[in-house]
Amino acid sequence: MGSRRVTLADVAEAAGVSRSTASEALSGRGRMSEATRAAVREAAAQLGYRPNALARGLRTGRTFSIGLHQLAGADAFATQYVRDFVGGVMLVAKERDYDLMFLSAHPDKPRPSQPQVDGIIIADPIADDLRALELLASGAPVVAAEQFPAGMPGSPVIRIDSTRLLEGLLDHCFAAGARRPLMVAPDANSGWGVLMRSAYVAWCAARAIEPVHVSIAFIDGFEEDEAEMMEQLLAVRPDADLVIVPTEFAALAVVGSLRSRGVPIGADGVQVACLVEAGVLEHLATPVTSIDLHPRILGAACATALIDHLESGTPIPDLTLVEGSLRLRESTGVPAR
Template sequence: MTSRRRATGPVTLKQVAAAAGVSVATASHALAGRGRMTDTTRARVQETADELGYVANSLARGLRTGRAQAIGIHHQSSAAALATPYFRDFLAGAIETAHRHDLDVVVLSSDASQPRATTPRVDGVVVVDPIGDDLRARELMEMPVPVVAGEHVPPQMSQCAVVAADHETAVRAVLDAAAAHGARRPLLAAPDAHSGWGILLRDIVARWCAEQGTTPVLVGTTFGDRSVARHRTLLEPVLAAHPDVDLVLGASSFVVRGAMEALRAAGRVPGSDVLVAACADETALAAEDPPVTAVELPAHALGVACVERLVALVEGDEDPVIAARTVRTVPAPVHLRASTAGDLLARRG
């Protein structure tokens, strides 16, 4: 091909089409990787655009396609969640992946009790940790755009494609490790029925206990409650009423730390005469005495996987009806620590 001089001003799609000897529509489709044409034509258009120094105008492309070239990320309390490593890592993974697809990321305003005043201008939404009483999450999940939930959806919300940590494998690994040290009667303190994650945790523990011929003690907590004192107050009477509990499994580090305070106040020794573990790891748990066994939630990988799945739905590469019935999981490592290493069998004699 004869070398062409770069234009002194911004190169238009019309100029690329004329120089390549094709229509504007063909040039647009060729550069977007769409449309029916020969590989030779597609390559000629791309080479022409490169030689002329053409840069696609995303605003014009958005007007043509009706797309915003942006995705929204929703959390029930985004500003507060930014204080947590989990949400920051999730966002990092989501942003990195969106940028690979040349998409902007909009963190949507959050107010669980107030409806939105306007419809967000986005091509799809990722709802992080969907909670049933989050009004704005419910609104977003009923919008006529693709939605992916970053964790399990409670039954009172519209169902959609889900990407979640593999809690089943991880929690069972914790339960099996505790059972190997003699644990027989677990207590699970996890989010209530507003949380799909909490519902799943209760189901996993209940099924595991049924297989072992025992029954769990189940305690509902509020998702996102970061108060150790409130969890201690919640668990003290439950532990007093069930002195046979020999494993406490808490959904978060705050639940676990509150439980350990309650156990010590009752004269029990975490990691010795009662085992303790968490369903979500945090740095503070490894520094506890004893260090607490925990499931590492792969936040960055979840952010990546959620956006990849959302892009597939936006581009029509995945059937939305089938997607709404499927959950894709990301492995969740388990860190076994001293809090589940106590030998309960030896203590029982």
């Protein structure tokens, strides 16, 4: 028969304090001397005491879990960005001893019940995502990992300063000779897509360049027919000397399409760049330039801000910008190393 589970009463008896004092000492609450708090913690460590999370949740009304909502659901894991973002959230959740729940994603079907979590991270909020709207109206603390599109209820946002990085990318490509750019980005349902297209149009206007861009649904970035789609998009501006796309799969499709036509990739032909970084882009025959949104760092920042707020009421600013970077490679004229 196994040994008896060590209880809070055992810790209190060993430390010579009341059960309530032991509870407050271990949770970091209550008014007591540091010596008393240290004695309780030492007794707990010596006895091997582990708090009963279920009982603690019943007392506090908390679940000690956070929810993660992403519209594309399991399909999104095809992209390195989403995998790295989730990894950052998971790392912080583990360090802070919180469970992470992946919330079901049905864009046009109401939730059957309120998710049993203390707070929520919405990755890439999309305007017509019914479940994201429900979560924002639920009353639970919410942090968004990207800009909200116009007309969508908001919450604190933590994101990369991607517009500045796009401007830097365009400046680099312009210096390498690009004068006829084509950009593909998510439509107005995506706040990120709106930011990217707005920055692109403003940059072109400042240089008297015609801003040709194509809007696609955010979820289209995970479809399997991107090669055919990119053929159609390139027809929008057949003379394009720079093509900027939103995912690594679209970048692969553009590279494949250009090669099938015998078009050189780089400053001497058509420059190619991607709005997100992925390891595969660096290992192509012609490595592709990208914007690194540092999704692992971003995911960790979202989880940290949310859990800090849940634990101590730390306010989350309306907007927090996290540093990103450019990965300049041969596809935009950077010589191979």
